[in-house]
Amino acid sequence: MTVSSAPGKVYLLGEHAVVYGEPAVLCAIDRRATVTATARDDDRIRVQARDLTIDGFSVEYGDGVVDESANIDVPHPLIEAAVGYVDGAIEQVREVVDTTGFTITIESDIPLGAGLGSSAAVVVAAIDAATREMGVELTPEEIAQRAYRVEYDVQDGQASRADTFCSAMGKAVRVEGDDCRPIEEPPELPFVVGFDGSAGDTGTLVAGVRNLKEEYEFAADTVRTIGDIVRTGERAITTEDQRELGRLMNFNHGLLSALGVSSRSLDAMVWAARDAGAFGAKLTGAGGGGCIVALDPTPDTATALQYTPGCEETFRAELDHDGVRVESE
Numbered sequence: 001m002t003v004s005s006a007p008g009k010v011y012l013l014g015e016h017a018v019v020y021g022e023p024a025v026l027c028a029i030d031r032r033a034t035v036t037a038t039a040r041d042d043d044r045i046r047v048q049a050r051d052l053t054i055d056g057f058s059v060e061y062g063d064g065v066v067d068e069s070a071n072i073d074v075p076h077p078l079i080e081a082a083v084g085y086v087d088g089a090i091e092q093v094r095e096v097v098d099t100t101g102f103t104i105t106i107e108s109d110i111p112l113g114a115g116l117g118s119s120a121a122v123v124v125a126a127i128d129a130a131t132r133e134m135g136v137e138l139t140p141e142e143i144a145q146r147a148y149r150v151e152y153d154v155q156d157g158q159a160s161r162a163d164t165f166c167s168a169m170g171k172a173v174r175v176e177g178d179d180c181r182p183i184e185e186p187p188e189l190p191f192v193v194g195f196d197g198s199a200g201d202t203g204t205l206v207a208g209v210r211n212l213k214e215e216y217e218f219a220a221d222t223v224r225t226i227g228d229i230v231r232t233g234e235r236a237i238t239t240e241d242q243r244e245l246g247r248l249m250n251f252n253h254g255l256l257s258a259l260g261v262s263s264r265s266l267d268a269m270v271w272a273a274r275d276a277g278a279f280g281a282k283l284t285g286a287g288g289g290g291c292i293v294a295l296d297p298t299p300d301t302a303t304a305l306q307y308t309p310g311c312e313e314t315f316r317a318e319l320d321h322d323g324v325r326v327e328s329e
């Protein structure tokens with residue numbers, strides 16, 4: 001039995017635009033997906049997922065057959081996406097090791113589809129646990145590359161390397177096209193996360209931005225401007241200027257909203273954070289619902305979010321210095 005885990009993430013700046021080659025900066029956070037892989041005597045592969053806000057979700061693989069037995073309380077497209085991610089991770093494992101069977105159990109304290117990188121963390125941890133269980137040790141970079149291929153397929157070829165690279169490497173990362181690098185000595189930022197209890201469909205949201213970008217030159221300009229915000233933000237990271245970072249996050253949220261990927265509850269949480277005195281706040285990840293991230297060293301934003309209609313949960317997040325790691329072998 002092998003247990004591996006990988007962290008979720010927040011986008012400090014740059015989601016969506018990163019799909020089109022603009023830079024993005026992401027920070028791994030101390031919420032992880034944990035995957036247990038156990039070799040089996042037969043050639044079947046059984047996947048069980050717990051705590052993915054999907055009750056009793058279970059997928060059985062054998063001879064290429066996928067059988068979903070479900071007691072499910074989240075929208076169906078999300079289940080299809082979740083199955084796609086798990087299925088893709090298994091395919092990657094099968095490219096690396098002989099196809100003996102194993103059971104994979106997934107536990108996660110990252111809400112599914114909420115912008116905190118749950119799918120990337122599950123895929124990264126699953127590839128690591130299953131390959132190690134079969135006696136193969138991949139580097140975090142190799143795992144990131146394989147996990148990216150999974151996201152690319154599930155999102156119909158419209159995915160960046162950002163989420164999977166951040167989850168595999170931990171700490172903070174900068175991604176621009178194929179150029180992925182860790183940020184040495186990232187600042188410890190006072191992240192506060194607000195979660196509205198819902199989820200967005202990444203594939204649909206990414207396609208929506210692409211359509212806007214193709215239809216309107218000013219939407220394409222908006223995407224490029226997000227890239228400019230990220231480049232400006234990199235200087236603020238180096239100087240650890242949290243106020244400047246907050247201002248840039250506010251700007252970034254406004255542009256994401258213009259691109260149609262915010263929602264009423266995300267906007268309400270962003271404004272609650274700003275009114276409470278946060279340096280800045282924005283949605284994180286694909287949007288459409290899910291999480292916002294704010295910068296506030298005081299308890300005021302968390303308190304305000306607790307009383308914000310539409311906010312279901314709020315918590316402080318710390319930078320996670322570990323990427324994918326083996327928990328037990």
Ligand code: MEV
Nearest residue numbers: 015016159160162285286
């Ligand atoms: C989703 O977490 C982030 C997006 O930029 C998509 C991607 O980078 O693949 C919206």
